[in-house]
Amino acid sequence: MTWGEMKINALQRMFAITGSEIVEDDSTRPYLTGMPGAANEALQLLSTAGKFLVKMVEIVQDGAGAGVRRYDLKELAEDFYTVRENQIFFEDGEQYGQTADFMFESWNILVLPAERAGTWRVYYNAYPPPVTQQTADGYEMPLDPEVAVLVPLYMASQLYKEDDIGLATQYRNEFEVAREELRGVEVPATNREFESSSGWW
Numbered sequence: 001m002t003w004g005e006m007k008i009n010a011l012q013r014m015f016a017i018t019g020s021e022i023v024e025d026d027s028t029r030p031y032l033t034g035m036p037g038a039a040n041e042a043l044q045l046l047s048t049a050g051k052f053l054v055k056m057v058e059i060v061q062d063g064a065g066a067g068v069r070r071y072d073l074k075e076l077a078e079d080f081y082t083v084r085e086n087q088i089f090f091e092d093g094e095q096y097g098q099t100a101d102f103m104f105e106s107w108n109i110l111v112l113p114a115e116r117a118g119t120w121r122v123y124y125n126a127y128p129p130p131v132t133q134q135t136a137d138g139y140e141m142p143l144d145p146e147v148a149v150l151v152p153l154y155m156a157s158q159l160y161k162e163d164d165i166g167l168a169t170q171y172r173n174e175f176e177v178a179r180e181e182l183r184g185v186e187v188p189a190t191n192r193e194f195e196s197s198s199g200w201w
Helices: 003-013 029-046 150-159 165-183
Strands: 053-061 068-072 080-091 096-098 103-105 109-113 118-126
Touching: 003 029, 003 150, 029 150, 029 165, 053 109, 109 118, 150 165
Parallel strands: none
Antiparallel strands: 053 118, 068 109, 080 096, 080 118, 103 109
């Protein structure tokens, strides 16, 4: 679903347009102005609901040094939310696969054995990129369809409060029910330590 399609959907729910084209006039302009903020609120709520935007970051070590090295995943990936369960892989030219040679400090500090050379691929759940007033209507939102359809529902629930609080509340309730259903799809990894297979700590 594109950003423009989301805007049209929200405007239709608020009875601001009758067709399938965005109309900017005195009645729709306040809604359109408030849409990026409302959409970003929806994206933040949905990004923690179980259906995630999955990305990957690579960490390369040369094996020099001793002890451990710490990597702040929030610095390596600004959109980092959580590490995916059992989704850290290691490759050194001789072997490749899931690895248990790591641990976490807090929720975002990945700790690796400094003497081990190779590449770690860390798959993580990401926050969706925010939309702004400059976001093009043709921009394809990086969301699964069942997640994308909930964004205009939330937008309407927030922007229509002053016009029809009853309908706005109904939209918000529908949004929350759907968000709860998404929570059952997948549980993100939490702070946990894995037993090392090589005994490096």
